[in-house]
Amino acid sequence: MIVLGIESSCDETGVAVVRAPATGTPKLLAHALHSQIDMHQAYGGVVPELASRDHIRRVIPLARHVLAEAGMSLAQIDHVAYTRGPGLAGALLVGAGVACSLAAALGRPVIGVHHLEGHLLSPFLSADAPEFPFVALLVSGGHTQLMRVDDVGSYELLGETIDDAAGEAFDKSAKLLGLGYPGGPALARLAAFGDPSAFTFPRPLLHSGNLDFSFAGLKTSVRNQVMKLGTNVCEQDKANIAAATQEAITDVLVRKSLKALRHTGLTRIVVAGGVGANARLRERLNIECATRQIRVHYPELALCTDNGAMIALAAAMRLQRGTAVRQLDHAFNVQPRWALASAAA
């Protein structure tokens, strides 16, 4: 079974081809990505209308490229998958439009995939694939969630952010430090030169007794610190603030993840979403989990941020289990707001 996957929920156009046997882990045959970072950088964030227009320009050439790389023709595709939500409505509609039209032309079913399901299953494409059940820490630009995952489609929300997402906290703090967009990788690079103990930023809800997060206060503390230093702020101060910010965010993520593992009694954790690429988060989590005999699984670094491979994979894993929702009418269908728990099998 061959699945073509299309991702267009935000500022990355991703297309991929996956081959799935009747059982066992699907294999990635080819994937290609176009990031719009350069285009949005001038505006300090994603401009939805520009994002949609760029997806239109990129998606067909990327699909051609991926098929050529996989050595396949369109006729060999059995299913077309696309990101149905959550995300920017206009951007999602581009992927949906192309996927539904292509599937209709080929006479194949089309499958709308939940973007976060793609992220949390993405480690199955890595050499060190997890086994069910596991705890998933989903940390992206728009979401911060801890889930209990028993199988594909069996997701229990354990906790989530009540305000900003972890990626948003990275991005907003980076902006206050005058770093470019997206702020997460830029802040992480600067943090490498800083002393995390030079400043102490709050760790909200750390002792809340539940598994929820809150990052809005952190951004306010960073803003206050930057304003306090005013024009006296030097490069070392900025690096120290970056390091202390990264430490506060990763500290909360690690400690709440450990709490989720204790609470569920599970011994495996999957970390997915853009912030999962953060080296300090990985370092802390690896150390803490090693001492507790807990296995940590990450997607390949290139598949941490948005991509088409995770969308093709999620559709393929659902098809293997007979739980994929095939849209036989090929009608465009996007869900900009969509809770993962409601996408359960």
Ligand code: KG4
């Ligand atoms: O999963 P993703 O690509 O897109 C969404 O679905 O949101 O995540 C993007 C987020 C951005 O907030 C970005 O700043 C953050 O992931 N990010 C990072 C790193 N790489 C990406 N944050 C911290 N450290 C990184 N190395």
Ligand code: ZN
């Ligand atoms: Zn994402």
